[in-house]
Ligand SMILES: Cc1cc2nc3c(=O)[nH]c(=O)nc-3n(C[C@H](O)[C@H](O)[C@H](O)COP(=O)(O)OP(=O)(O)OC[C@H]3O[C@@H](n4cnc5c(N)ncnc54)[C@H](O)[C@@H]3O)c2cc1C
């Protein structure tokens with residue numbers, strides 16, 4: 001695995017909800033290596049640690065990376081203030097992504113809130129064979145549904161308060177989708193309780209399931225063992241794996257929830 | 258061009274910049290950014306006799322100008338260190354510094370004995386890890402404990418021994434003097450300072466371990482002071498670390514009395530920090546007409 005650092009000019013920046021921003025940067029070397037589900041570490045001015053943000057999409061020809069992030073604290077607050085024409089210091093592409101090889105078969109992508117961005121490039125690979133089940137707090141927090149639709153995916157939307165789409169959980173929609181058609185694989189990213197529930201549904205039906213996890217990081221490359229997540233080895237032993245290097249995408253069966 | 262070579266108690270280093278234990282893995286990851294052969298050495302992740310699983314997450318918390326960690330010595334154990342890490346580093350051509358910890362004096366003795374028959378160039382003995390109940394700081398916090406471990410490893414070691422000291426003590430120079438008397442070849446300092454952060458929303462500590470070790474630029478002045486105190490007290494070489502993030506910091510550390518420096522948490526902010534420190538140091542020496550880096554060591558002129 002090759003890691004790169006680039007000082008990336010911001011080509012476009014858009015505020016997409018009250019808290020979420022969508023930026024595209026020029027990063028030709030990283031874009032050339034990027035794979036779906038990988039992430040990058042972004043320097044925020046005045047902060048010691050970089051912030052891990054998923055690569056939402058990449059364009060190898062144009063040499064660009066796209067990030068969609070939500071303001072959660074001081075670092076992402078700073079990121080929300082950058083302007084087109086300025087630069088971001090980014091290292092990447094990092095981690096093991098979804099490892100989608102062909103995009104054949106029927107795939108269901110389950111995203112919760114700010115967990116939806118890392119699924120977009122994977123859904124594009126499946127195109128019409130993808131269903132994107134996306135859940136948000138409320139209508140105003142909905143992001144990326146048009147992008148998933150443009151990628152060819154059938155989009156199913158839910159909100160906690162019913163202000164858009166189904167009122168309730170993504171898992172309701174997942175069960176509905178699984179009733180109504182074949183599914184060869186599930187890819188999921190979002191809050192841990194959601195992932196746990198998705199993993200349980202997949203396990204009951206013996207559907208392969210990949211989940212993208214979050215943990216606080218320092219190096220982001222596998223050198224510090226800071227980003228631990230408990231996993232089970234094939235022999236049944238519990239171990240801490242590194243989210244940044246062994247993940248962020250894990251087989252749902254490996255994760256000790 | 259100034260001469261950057263350093264001889265650290267018999268181990269020739271091509272330059273005085275070393276990746277610090279626990280922040281640099283076994284060199285593999287940073288070797289994907291730049292050849293680690295550029296560095297004087299790599300101090301490997303703390304190794305114990307048996308595998309250790311480490312502490313539950315979260316293990317990382319950001320602080321003003323630094324970070325806390327509570328990794329807790331997660332490592333695959335000495336057998337896998339020997340079979341997996343040493344062969345890789347050996348190929349890179351940089352000094353290999355094993356970093357060891359144990360729960361008992363006998364653990365320290367046995368692991369040093371085992372590593373004596375390998376290709377490591379030097380053994381750094383960590384008696385200063387703040388994140389484990391056993392295997393660290395309970396030995397490093399007293400002269401008697403530090404001396405006992407040093408004597409035990411001295412008796413079996415065929416490699417130069419570097420004892421790594423904790424800053425969480427009243428008088429670090431006293432501990433340094435004790436390990437010197439017990440046969441240490443050199444000392445390295447500082448390990449992390451014990452710290453804590455609290456999430457004001459949940460009222461929970463951010464680290465699952467409640468407390469963790471502070472490192473990064475926030476600790477630099479503490480580290481410089483301690484290196485200076487220790488260098489004035491002992492005759493063996495001192496390896497300085499704690500908060501070095503740029504070449505100027507490394508020059509300070511050398512002036513305070515360090516013969517070489519280690520770079521830790523700053524790698525997380527900028528993976529190229531060690532290379533930049535090296536280049537800056539070289540320029541500084543050239544600009545000031547200093548022929549070899551050793552001429553800088555301990556040259557602070559205190560008031
Ligand atoms: C692999 C990965 C991919 C991610 N992808 C995205 C994405 O595409 N879009 C997005 O909006 N967010 C994403 N996140 C979450 C994002 O990293 C955090 O929201 C962000 O780090 C918060 O930083 P802050 O300074 O605003 O918050 P603060 O709470 O002020 O941050 C303090 C420290 O905690 C860390 N931290 C806080 N929350 C998280 C978290 N959830 N995960 C990891 N570290 C955290 C910060 O990095 C920082 O070191 C991802 C996280 C990971 C691990």
Ligand SMILES: Cc1cc2nc3c(=O)[nH]c(=O)nc-3n(C[C@H](O)[C@H](O)[C@H](O)COP(=O)(O)O)c2cc1C
Nearest residue numbers: 277278279303326383447448472473499500521522
């Ligand atoms: C994530 C992390 C893990 C560490 N693990 C070890 C370790 O295993 N053994 C050890 O002797 N020191 C360990 N340290 C301490 C560093 O080697 C160093 O002494 C300390 O961080 C101060 O230097 P810095 O400010 O440059 O990071 C660790 C530090 C960090 C940040």
Ligand code: FES
Nearest residue numbers: 218220222225244
């Ligand atoms: S963040 Fe350092 S190992 Fe994952």
